[in-house]
Structure formats: structure tokens, C-alpha cells
Amino acid sequence: MAVKFDIQNLNAWFGSMHVLKNINMKIEENAVTAIIGPSGSGKTTFLRCLNRMHEITPGARVSGKVLFNGINIYDDGVDPVMIRRKIGMVFQKPNPFPMMSIYDNVAVGLKLNGIRDKKILDAAVRRSLELANLWDEVKGALNKSGASLSGGQQQRLCIARALAVEPEVLLMDEPTSALDPIAAAKIEALIRKLAKNYTVVIVTHNMQQAARVSDYTAFFYLGELIEYGPTKQIFENPKHELTKRYITGEFG
Amino acid sequence: MDHYKFRVVKNHLVQFLVYLALFLALVPLFSILYEVVVRGFSTISIEFFIKPTPTVGEVGGGVANAIQGTLITIGLASLIGVPIGLMSGIFLSEYGESKLSVVVRFLHDVLMGIPSIVIGVFAYALITLSIGFSVIAAAFALSVIMIPIVTRTTEEALKLVPMSIREAAIALGIPRWKATVTVVFSGAKKAIVTGLLLSIARIAGESAPVLVTMGFWRWWFAGFDRPVANLALDIFIFAMSPFKNWLTLAWGSALVLILLVLGISVAARVLTKGRY
Numbered sequence: 317m318a319v320k321f322d323i324q325n326l327n328a329w330f331g332s333m334h335v336l337k338n339i340n341m342k343i344e345e346n347a348v349t350a351i352i353g354p355s356g357s358g359k360t361t362f363l364r365c366l367n368r369m370h371e372i373t374p375g376a377r378v379s380g381k382v383l384f385n386g387i388n389i390y391d392d393g394v395d396p397v398m399i400r401r402k403i404g405m406v407f408q409k410p411n412p413f414p415m416m417s418i419y420d421n422v423a424v425g426l427k428l429n430g431i432r433d434k435k436i437l438d439a440a441v442r443r444s445l446e447l448a449n450l451w452d453e454v455k456g457a458l459n460k461s462g463a464s465l466s467g468g469q470q471q472r473l474c475i476a477r478a479l480a481v482e483p484e485v486l487l488m489d490e491p492t493s494a495l496d497p498i499a500a501a502k503i504e505a506l507i508r509k510l511a512k513n514y515t516v517v518i519v520t521h522n523m524q525q526a527a528r529v530s531d532y533t534a535f536f537y538l539g540e541l542i543e544y545g546p547t548k549q550i551f552e553n554p555k556h557e558l559t560k561r562y563i564t565g566e567f568g
Numbered sequence: 569m570d571h572y573k574f575r576v577v578k579n580h581l582v583q584f585l586v587y588l589a590l591f592l593a594l595v596p597l598f599s600i601l602y603e604v605v606v607r608g609f610s611t612i613s614i615e616f617f618i619k620p621t622p623t624v625g626e627v628g629g630g631v632a633n634a635i636q637g638t639l640i641t642i643g644l645a646s647l648i649g650v651p652i653g654l655m656s657g658i659f660l661s662e663y664g665e666s667k668l669s670v671v672v673r674f675l676h677d678v679l680m681g682i683p684s685i686v687i688g689v690f691a692y693a694l695i696t697l698s699i700g701f702s703v704i705a706a707a708f709a710l711s712v713i714m715i716p717i718v719t720r721t722t723e724e725a726l727k728l729v730p731m732s733i734r735e736a737a738i739a740l741g742i743p744r745w746k747a748t749v750t751v752v753f754s755g756a757k758k759a760i761v762t763g764l765l766l767s768i769a770r771i772a773g774e775s776a777p778v779l780v781t782m783g784f785w786r787w788w789f790a791g792f793d794r795p796v797a798n799l800a801l802d803i804f805i806f807a808m809s810p811f812k813n814w815l816t817l818a819w820g821s822a823l824v825l826i827l828l829v830l831g832i833s834v835a836a837r838v839l840t841k842g843r844y
Binding site (some may be wrong): 353374398399402404405407409411413415416428478481 | 730
């Protein structure tokens, strides 16, 4: 398997709170990896460590290595801005830019990186919206506010926005937890489609969702990686007692 | 049932008190506007808008030079005060809770509470004493009044933009400063413009610091190192004078000042109107 991320001895803190403890794992390229675990187990922090978003919170600290395409993103001289351009992120609550049109929401990442050519922007907007399965719904209303869309559409708009800057990886932090089941199903289908060309890491509270969309699953508990392997094995034949208890709903 | 009736009565009582308070707050506003419009309107003519301040004993004349002077003075003050205020507002909101930001915030609050005449005397000592009564000195004093208002309103406006919007921008690989001046600013635009307008309205109505730094001037603009006429100060000088012509001009100036602030406010709203 081609390794996209090789995480070595990763630790993370908020102030004096040690929220990630010595995580070691490899994430495969062009596959979906799900991160599951109860609240407070460090799933979101782990995700935010992968594109250096953790450090923008005041008091947050990281140690260890995250090799992305073989390069440690925490090395001196690595620009976090460039890392984030390669590793896109989708958040728990849809957060389109409220003062911008649908078009501008998708184009903003390119525009602010200096691309002015209308033809390139038009093509990128269309390609990203098509990729996010949203084009057919909004093609006649690209000048409307992004906030005028439904929750599920907004989330797909956020995915299109992240895809527009042509990342290699998409990090998704509980992308469907604020959506109804039909909108969530559309996002799940989209994730499967994206996995052909992108590496997707998804944090989810919904174990059925992890089972449905992911190729690999990692179970986190209290800041530690308890078990990690192919999704089928984790759900059908967990090796660790804690994993088994969490998956069968004994706690969580 | 009795308990329910009691609640209904209580509800009506509180509602009544709220409306009463609203009414009491609006009474002075409308009586001032009424008085200024009625008295000021009768003095307004074409001559009023094209002629400068008349000399004592002269009939007619206008406030054209004061309109020009007020625009120049608040324009120059804004040129100094707005960038500094916006930048400090961004610093306080976006660049965190350092010890420096606590000190800066406190100092702005102190500055906001300093009487404008004191700021006028400060500008007098700093500038007027070396280059004389001048537009520069007055604009400097007014910009000092402006800065804390712009800073604090900008800070509050930016803080209202949800963290998730900043994170979304940063996660797109947009540098922090660019994310601030584009995405975050556009989300806070309306509130920031409101703050700017408040500060402009405030300095347009200041007379004490203008009196100390620039003084009364009856003529047209004659250079930034010279004084210029000013509507707020004219109202004071005209109203204190014993001359009938000047007394009527005071009412006219008051009306023009109100319309000027209103005009700037409407223009700014139209120019910065978002589509959504």
C-alpha cells in the first residue's frame, strides 16, 4: 500500500492537558480512513494535527512527526500554509462564507492565491461543484448567497470549496453530524466517489457510517490509539476488548 | 387561573414600561430635530450654501466655507485615525490575548473617556505651539478622539465573526493576514462601517478641541498650516454672539451639520452595501 501519512510518536496538548498520547499509524493513499471513539478521545485533535490546524488554537502544542509524502510537516522551514493547501478540511458544521456567493465560496481559495483568470476560475468552480455532486443543483444560481442553501448543500459547497484548491487529502471532521439522514447519505456517497482520487480521513461518531464508507478504521480512546486495521476486521473481529465494547455500544 | 391572570397583568405592565422608556428616550431626539429643522430651514437659501461667513453687520452670507472646512478637517482626521484604528482593532481581535493586547485595550478605554477638550489642549501643546493654529493641529486632535472608537468597534465587530469562518479560510491554505482582511473583514463589514460612521459623526460635532487647536476662521481654506472654518465651532461662536444675522446662521449651521453627518452615513451605507 502507498502510504500518505506516516505518523510517528505524535503527542498533542492543550495547555497542560495531554490530549493525544504517542500515536503511531500509517494512513493509506486514495482510501478512506475513519477515526472513531467516544467524545474526548482526541479524534478531532488528531485530525487537526494532520494539517497543522491544531496549532492555531492558543496554548496548543504538538510533538512527534507527521510524514506527509515522506516529509515531516512539523520540520522547521515547512510552511503550514502550503501544507493546508495540500490537505483540505471539512468541518462539523457547514461553514460557507456568509457574505459570498456560491461561486465566490468555491473560487475564493484560488482567488486569494493569486489566480485572476476568469476562465480558469470558471472551470475550477464547475469542476469542484461537479466533483462535490452539487453542480446540477446550483448551476443556475451561482450568484446566490452560499448561506441560502440547505444544510446538506452547504456542506457539499464546503467540500467543493476545499476541492477547488486541488488538495491531495481531505480531512473531514464529523461532516454529517449536523445533517439529516438523506443529506448525510449524499455526503457518504460523495466520500466513496472521492476516495478514488483523494485520501480521505473522516472523524465520525456514527459507527454505521464508519462501517459504510471507510476502508480502514482507527479506534481512539482517551487520547490513545487502541486499535487500527481494515474496517471489516475492526467491526467483525476486533482484537481489543475496549474496541469490542465500544462497537457493540456498551459505552460511548 | 388567578395565577395566570397575574402573569398576564405583569406581562402588560412590563411591556408598558418598555414602551414608556422608548418614548421618553425619543422625546429629546425629536424635539431637537424639530427645533433645528424649523428654525434652520427658514435661514437656508442658495446664498447660504455658496457664500462664506459674513462679517459682523453684513447682511446675508452663508456657511459654504464651513462646509468645505468641516469636510477637509474630518477628511484629514479620518485619513490619520481610520487606518490606525482599524489596524489596532485587528490586532486586538485577531492577534490574541497577549499582555500587550490587554494593555492596549485598557489604554483605548482610557483614551475614550478623556474629555475632548483635554485632547485639544494636548494637540495644542504638541502641534499648534510649533506650527500655529492650523487644520493639521485640529485634524490631529480629532483623529485622537476617533482612534479608540474605531479600534473598539472594529475589535467587537471582528470578534462577532465566528471562529469557524476563520478556520475555514485558514484551512484553505490562505495566510492568516489575508484571511483576516478578506474573509473575516467581509463578514464584519457592516458593523465596522457603523463604527466608522459613529466616529465621524462624533468628530464632526466636536467644537472644543477645534477651538483650542484651530480657532474661529471666517474665510475659505487657505492651506493645511492655516485654520479653516468649522460648522460645529461656528454654531458655538454664532450662538454666543449678539448679532442677529449670526444667530440665524447658527440654526442654519446646525441643520447643515446634521444633514452632513446624515449624508455621509447614507453614502457610506450605499457604497458598502453587500449583496446579501
